Amino acid sequence: MMEKRPKILIVDDEPFNIDYLEQELEDLDYETISAGNGQAALELVEAESPDMILLDIMMPVMDGFEVLSRLKAEKSWRDIPVVVISAMSDMNSVVKAIELGAEDYLPKPFDPTLLQARLNAGLEKKRLRDLEQLYLRGLERELEIGREIQAGFLPDEIPEIYGWEIRSYFKAAREVAGDFYDVFYLPEGKIGLMLGDVCDKGVGSALYMALFRSLLRATSNMNAFAGGLNINNSGYESVNLIKYAITLTNNYICSVHQSAMFATLFFGVLDPLSGDLQYINAGHEPPLIIHKGQIKSKLMPTGPVVGVIEDMDFSVGDIKLEPDDLLLIYSDGVTDAQNANGEMFEEERFISIISQPVLSAESLINHIVSSMNTFIGEAVQFDDITLLAVLRKS
Numbered sequence: 001m002m003e004k005r006p007k008i009l010i011v012d013d014e015p016f017n018i019d020y021l022e023q024e025l026e027d028l029d030y031e032t033i034s035a036g037n038g039q040a041a042l043e044l045v046e047a048e049s050p051d052m053i054l055l056d057i058m059m060p061v062m063d064g065f066e067v068l069s070r071l072k073a074e075k076s077w078r079d080i081p082v083v084v085i086s087a088m089s090d091m092n093s094v095v096k097a098i099e100l101g102a103e104d105y106l107p108k109p110f111d112p113t114l115l116q117a118r119l120n121a122g123l124e125k126k127r128l129r130d131l132e133q134l135y136l137r138g139l140e141r142e143l144e145i146g147r148e149i150q151a152g153f154l155p156d157e158i159p160e161i162y163g164w165e166i167r168s169y170f171k172a173a174r175e176v177a178g179d180f181y182d183v184f185y186l187p188e189g190k191i192g193l194m195l196g197d198v199c200d201k202g203v204g205s206a207l208y209m210a211l212f213r214s215l216l217r218a219t220s221n222m223n224a225f226a227g228g229l230n231i232n233n234s235g236y237e238s239v240n241l242i243k244y245a246i247t248l249t250n251n252y253i254c255s256v257h258q259s260a261m262f263a264t265l266f267f268g269v270l271d272p273l274s275g276d277l278q279y280i281n282a283g284h285e286p287p288l289i290i291h292k293g294q295i296k297s298k299l300m301p302t303g304p305v306v307g308v309i310e311d312m313d314f315s316v317g318d319i320k321l322e323p324d325d326l327l328l329i330y331s332d333g334v335t336d337a338q339n340a341n342g343e344m345f346e347e348e349r350f351i352s353i354i355s356q357p358v359l360s361a362e363s364l365i366n367h368i369v370s371s372m373n374t375f376i377g378e379a380v381q382f383d384d385i386t387l388l389a390v391l392r393k394s
Contacts, residue, residue: 006123009050010034011041011067012085013059017108021054021085024112028119038062042070045077052122055102057086057093068100079129081122085110143175143203150176150206153213158183159191161272166193167361169369169387178205179331179384180213186221190238191272195329195388196265196306197284208261212306215252216267220245238269238278239316246280246306246314253307262307266299266329275321275392280314282306287329289319290364293357296325326361327390328354333383337372340379345372361389 008030010021018034025032033048035041039062044050053071057064064084071077081103086093089107097105103125104118158166166183178198186192196212198205220241246267253262266287268279281287283305286298303314321327337345353371358364365387372385 005029005031006051007031007033007048008119009041009044009048009053011036011038011053011059011064012056013037014056017056017085024115025119028116030119038064038067041067045071045080050080051126052119053080053082055082055084055086057084057088057097065096065100068097068102072101079126079133081126083115083118083122085115140175147172147175150210153180153210155182155184159185161191163393164272165361165389165391165393166191167365167389169365169385171381171385173333173381173384174202176203176206177384178202178209179333179386180209181329181386181388182213182217183388184217184221186241186269189272191270192217192220193268193270193277193279193327193329193388193390194266195284195331195386196263196267197331197333197384197386198263199261201383204261208257208263208307211253211257212249212263212265215249216245216265219248220267238271238276242267242269242278242280242316243314246282246303247312250306250312250314251310254310257307262305264305264332268327270321270390275325276318277321277327278316278318280316282314285330285332285335287327288354289321290326290328290354291322291324293355295351295355321390321392323392323394325392326358326364328364329388329390331384331386333385334368334372334387336383337376337385338379338382339375339377345375349375361391365389 008025010018010032012018013036022032022034033044033050035044037059055064055067064086068082071080071082082101084097084102084105085108087108094105103122106115106118154170158168168181170179170181178201180196182192182194184192194216198208198212264284265282266279266284268277270277279299280303281299281301282303283301286300288298289296297319299317299319302317304312335345335347335350353368354364358367368387
């Protein structure tokens with residue numbers, strides 16, 4: 001298959017100059033198009049997508065400097081190489097054209113050999129930029145696929161339980177995330193509550209997020225995935241269930257995946273009838289028990305992070321959620337959020353926000369998210385942000 005001939009746009013208000021350049025370029029097997037002023041040139045750039053532009057400066061309607069400014073301001077045009085060919089050969093004009101984004105500046109009359117060298121160099125840069133953009137688009141698509149797959153590891157919907165309200169919020173800092181959460185049914189009508197944060201950011205964290213979440217979900221309720229087989233999971237008492245799931249996950253990560261990746265994790269099992277909550281806090285931010293705007297208690301860590309030391313012992317804590325108690329679990333992306341000045345959201349500001357009485361779990365999360373968005377403003381999100389609120393209704 002023959003390669004497509006490079007398309008060169010000639011921009012000059014003198015027909016003689018256009019004819020001369022067309023002859024030179026056709027002899028070099030380039031396709032040419034032409035415009036007599038800057039405005040017409042931009043219209044051809046839009047319609048024809050040239051590979052390179054030979055641009056005069058002094059023209060009616062719109063001069064070459066304005067053309068350069070508009071080319072470089074448009075994302076889809078800024079990588080088109082431009083060589084200025086002009087009778088304006090004073091140093092100020094040359095410097096201005098280069099600063100506006102021209103690849104080179106040739107004074108009239110120009111040397112055809114030098115023109116050919118500039119064309120070859122400019123087109124090669126364009127070819128390499130096009131390859132780079134093609135690669136980046138492919139990479140972006142792969143990350144988008146990864147994001148879509150990772151979304152499948154988060155719950156499509158949260159169980160609706162009589163007498164309880166459970167709401168969540170999740171926002172990744174990048175295309176894929178290291179945070180994860182889950183809310184799911186367990187045997188005997190109990191509910192699993194899980195929120196974790198894999199160290200670091202990006203693709204590596206996202207891969208381990210999927211591993212941690214899948215191991216914990218499967219090992220906490222193996223009979224649900226056993227296809228009719230009855231697997232003895234050392235009883236379904238909450239204490240045994242949580243210890244089993246986290247110990248197995250920890251030992252698997254440590255022994256099979258010998259890397260520096262670990263996760264902080266809160267995993268609780270809630271009995272909706274009694275309000276009893278058994279939990280393991282594996283080095284995670286302490287979840288808060290809030291009662292009508294007042295913090296009743298913090299669920300401090302009961303063990304180390306998961307995935308660092310094999311055969312670690314994780315203690316199980318327990319607490320009872322009374323009517324109007326709200327359990328708030330969150331990742332450190334909340335308190336570590338930064339604004340454009342580099343200031344952090346911090347725990348003190350977070351506590352002041354949640355210390356205001358709210359009517360529902362949803363309204364609390366909305367209030368937190370709104371306050372964070374106002375604080376962050378136009379700054380780039382620093383870390384994944386995850387919230388899980390569990391309210392026992394009165």
